Amino acid sequence: MSSQQHIAARPSLAGLGVYVPGRPVEEVQRELGLARIIKLASNENPFGCPPAAREAMIQEMGQCALYPESSAPALAERIARHWGVDVERVFLGNGSDEIIGLLTRTYVQPGDEVVVADPTFSRYEQNVIIDGGVPVKVPCVDGVHDLDAMLRAVGPRTRMVFVCNPNNPTGTIVGAEALRRFIEAVPANVIVVVDEAYYEYVTASDYLQTVPLLDTHPNLIILRTFSKIYGLAALRIGYGLMHPAIIAELHKVRGPFNTNRLAQAAALAALDDAEWVRRCREANAEGLAYLAQAAAALGLSSYPSQGNFILIHLPTSGTEVGQRLLMQGVIVRPGEQLGIPNSIRVTVGTPEENQAFVEALRRAL
Numbered sequence: 001m002s003s004q005q006h007i008a009a010r011p012s013l014a015g016l017g018v019y020v021p022g023r024p025v026e027e028v029q030r031e032l033g034l035a036r037i038i039k040l041a042s043n044e045n046p047f048g049c050p051p052a053a054r055e056a057m058i059q060e061m062g063q064c065a066l067y068p069e070s071s072a073p074a075l076a077e078r079i080a081r082h083w084g085v086d087v088e089r090v091f092l093g094n095g096s097d098e099i100i101g102l103l104t105r106t107y108v109q110p111g112d113e114v115v116v117a118d119p120t121f122s123r124y125e126q127n128v129i130i131d132g133g134v135p136v137k138v139p140c141v142d143g144v145h146d147l148d149a150m151l152r153a154v155g156p157r158t159r160m161v162f163v164c165n166p167n168n169p170t171g172t173i174v175g176a177e178a179l180r181r182f183i184e185a186v187p188a189n190v191i192v193v194v195d196e197a198y199y200e201y202v203t204a205s206d207y208l209q210t211v212p213l214l215d216t217h218p219n220l221i222i223l224r225t226f227s228k229i230y231g232l233a234a235l236r237i238g239y240g241l242m243h244p245a246i247i248a249e250l251h252k253v254r255g256p257f258n259t260n261r262l263a264q265a266a267a268l269a270a271l272d273d274a275e276w277v278r279r280c281r282e283a284n285a286e287g288l289a290y291l292a293q294a295a296a297a298l299g300l301s302s303y304p305s306q307g308n309f310i311l312i313h314l315p316t317s318g319t320e321v322g323q324r325l326l327m328q329g330v331i332v333r334p335g336e337q338l339g340i341p342n343s344i345r346v347t348v349g350t351p352e353e354n355q356a357f358v359e360a361l362r363r364a365l
């Protein structure tokens with residue numbers, strides 16, 4: 001085959017890279033032949049999923065020859081009840097990641113601008129570029145969204161703004177009042193997406209509850225997921241809360257069966273387990289405190305995190321330290337992949353995993 005591309009893809013793809021996920025356990029095991037691998041690279045729940053969700057999946061397996069209900073109405077109803085919103089405001093996606101792509105596909109036209117923080121979750125920028133839009137990247141201050149600067153970046157061509165709260169990869173949140181003022185100040189013709197993938201992990205009191213703002217701000221979209229605290233990342237299920245008029249458009253664009261039967265059943269059962277959420281949140285907060293303290297004891301600073309991960313600054317390359325950790329069977333995410341050179345992003349594991357990571361890090365420095 002000639003090295004020249006023989007059928008041209010859409011021009012917006014030129015120069016775009018492929019998303020680099022945290023390395024899977026199986027791959028590292030195969031490569032290094034290590035018996036025990038600790039994966040702290042993709043912000044997954046180290047405790048798995050609620051037992052009732054697992055049971056619901058097993059029950060549902062007998063139905064896998066049948067397509068699922070297209071818009072997951074039972075789950076949408078359950079989510080609506082959980083948050084006290086009208087079911088018309090709930091949209092299910094194949095992970096919240098799919099919803100991000102559906103939003104840019106539906107609303108971003110070539111040349112449209114979308115304001116995002118820098119660094120933040122890279123899928124916003126990627127999707128904007130694919131759809132021909134122009135990401136306008138506004139530097140974070142100490143890992144925190146600079147909402148004033150983001151507001152100043154909103155102009156006549158702006159279609160959408162993403163606020164990642166807590167922010168991935170820094171773990172920081174924006175203050176409740178600052179976010180409220182921001183949402184109020186963004187023009188009504190600009191969509192404000194607040195991505196709350198780590199919502200259930202937040203313990204800070206200065207954190208905005210965005211759901212009540214849906215009534216007054218038809219341009220507000222809240223994204224949530226079952227991939228994090230509910231431990232269902234492999235099933236690919238997330239949701240958005242938003243105005244029904246936006247949902248009507250997304251239904252035209254999505255695939256006909258974008259969420260599968262196992263995911264719908266598991267998520268439905270998972271929502272009942274409030275105790276699971278409480279216990280995981282608590283264990284996570286303890287793990288975060290432990291990791292921040294252990295990093296400090298090694299002379300390393302970190303961002304204050306409200307997610308299930310922590311960004312640790314290093315005096316040297318995160319890629320190098322990440323490789324030395326990998327050789328010891330610990331997978332983390334080098335900051336170089338996330339827009340913060342000389343750092344690593346570490347998912348909070350079980351207490352044993354956290355301890356093993358700290359010991360490996362001591363040896364890797």
Ligand SMILES: Cc1ncc(COP(=O)(O)O)c(C=O)c1O
Pocket residue numbers: 042043094095096097098121164167168195197224225226227233236237238
């Ligand atoms: C901020 C943020 N949004 C969205 C996602 C995507 O999650 P999902 O598994 O629901 O697609 C992630 C996953 O890491 C994330 O960190």
